[in-house]
Amino acid sequence: RKEVEQDPGPFNVPEGATVAFNCTYSNSASQSFFWYRQDCRKEPKLLMSVYSSGNEDGRFTAQLNRASQYISLLIRDSKLSDSATYLCVVLTGGGNKLTFGTGTQLKVEL
């Protein structure tokens, strides 16, 4: 089983739609969780950290469920500019190893 698993997509959604991505992780000792965004031919950039209580940043909401070992990302009112690959990232290995999921591709269409 992979340490971090994501549905690769692609998710094709119309502009204005709400879309949700899930990610599961295998190591129950994982400590920190993040969502990154990667545009085509660019490096990944932090979208948001994921906290136990859940957190929101504008149209983006991240949730963590430690009991079921998954994290989620919800994007409301999708924009064309949200089209990208979204990477789930987990901090393990004593707190120093960052493991990435393979990413979920989102395409927002007119």
Next chain:
Amino acid sequence: DVKVTQSSRYLVKRTGEKVFLECVQDMDHENMFWYRQDPGLGLRLIYFSYDVKMKEKGDIPEGYSVSREKKERFSLILESASTNQTSMYLCASSAPRGSKNTEAFFGQGTRLTVV
């Protein structure tokens, strides 16, 4: 602003050559990472380092070595380049466990082609 700089954006090397990929960060981060990214496989960790002269194998270390002689610099070495090492290589740095912010910051990537 955190800056992670990789020495080259594009490299073309011949099979059997020894290849050095350099990465420098300016945020005094303890942790540094080398990943490769291939279509359908995502980012796979090659090696990481949590301190000067310290290194740990990631998930795919075979055919690679690393060097961390100074805190700000982390080098990836392909001892004898092979065509299956053609890939995008990404360097990252982060603050250690217990820090307020532990997210990773990436360099712009090096697209290596081995012919």
